Amino acid sequence: MKLRYYAITDKGNFRSHNEDSFFAVDSLVCGQTHGESETVRTLDTEESSGLFALADGLGGHEAGEIASRVALEKLAWMEKAIRPIEELPSSGWKNLIRKINNEVNAYGESIGKPKMGTTLVGCLLGKRKSWIFNVGDSRLYHFTKNGLSKVTVDHNIGEELGSSYGRNLLTSCIGGGTKSIEVDTFDYSGKLSPGDFILICTDGLTEVLNIDQIEKILREHEDLRETCRILSEEANLRLTRDNHTIVIIRIDAV
Template sequence: MKLRYYAITDKGNFRSHNEDSLLAIETIICSQTHGELDSVQTLDTDSVAGLFALADGLGGHEAGEVASRVALEKLSWMERAIRPIEELPPTGWKNLLRKINNEVNSYGESIHKPKMGTTLVGCLLGKRKSWIFNVGDSRLYHLDKDGLRKVTVDHNISEELGLSHGRHLLTSCIGGGSKSMEADIFDYSGKLSKGDFLLLCTDGLTEVLNIDQMEKILRESHDLRETCRILSEEANIHLTRDNHTVLIIQVESV
């Protein structure tokens, strides 16, 4: 597949700092009031698999920005160490994420922040296999000819029990002092077509924009940088109370 991608992160209106981090191939952006990739980037997955991920440090807990950064650093390191990572089976991906969970917990203990934790959502797009993974309530959406749909399942009380409340009560995360992290792994091989988009985002976006609003922006904007900036601006206009990060991948050909 030939891909184009761009990403942006912003602290939002009310937070004093940004606990979100993003990973796009080998670029990590973290702890920035506002950060963007330098330009719209391209990738040919016939040459190398593409790893993309977002992490949202848990608000209300100490060192959330450290947890999100460490999780993405460990993920990036493992992607380079395990080749070809796209050939990992689902059990291998779950073991990889458990290893990251243990690493974040250990690092938190070493700096006397044992409760630091983060969400993690991402995708690995390769020549033969593609994977989506998720821990927590950061999301990945897929836009195709039939519309925008959420691929991931939020790990929170609201979604898991079908309640109207409890959206901020996570049932799984990376770190947080927990040894019982649960992850969702989706085999997404062969499910992307020319012209499709993947949207990865943290809940600072989805708490103020619904799926119809996001789809309208994705369909009407024709430049990835412009689309990311519009989504970020709309989150701030709608007075999001959280940091927000947006990463968009466009499939140019398969």
């Protein structure tokens, strides 16, 4: 599978700092008021698998920016240590993410920040298999010729109740002193086609742009850098109250 990707993160209008972090193949960006990929990059999964993930540090807890960075550092380390990681079964992915949860909790205890926590969402695109994983309410979408659809399920009270209320109350996260977490994994092997996009984002984007508005922007813009920047600008224009991070992957060939 051949693909291109780009990512951007921004603190938004009202926060003094950015608790979001993202990881794209070999690049980790965290704690930046505004950060972007250096350029639109390409990857051939026949040569190397691609790990893409983001983490939204929980603003209601202490040291959210540390929690998001540590979660992605641990994930990136495990992706390199477990080869080929794409061959892990669903249970293996869940155990891997539970291990990250334990390590974030342990790190928080060691620095006197036992309640630090974060969301975690991403995908591993490999030579033979592709996986999507999620803890919390950051999201992953799949855009095809038929439109944009949300793959992940938000882990919050609102989602469980089918209500617009309680969407800021998470039922699962990485860290936060939690021993037991809810982990969703999706075997996405064979479900991506040339021309498809994967969009990974935090709720700083989706709290102000609905799925139809996001889809319209994806349809109207081809350049990945431009698309990321327009989504970020729209979030700020619509006065998002949170940090926002956007990772876009375009599938060029399978």
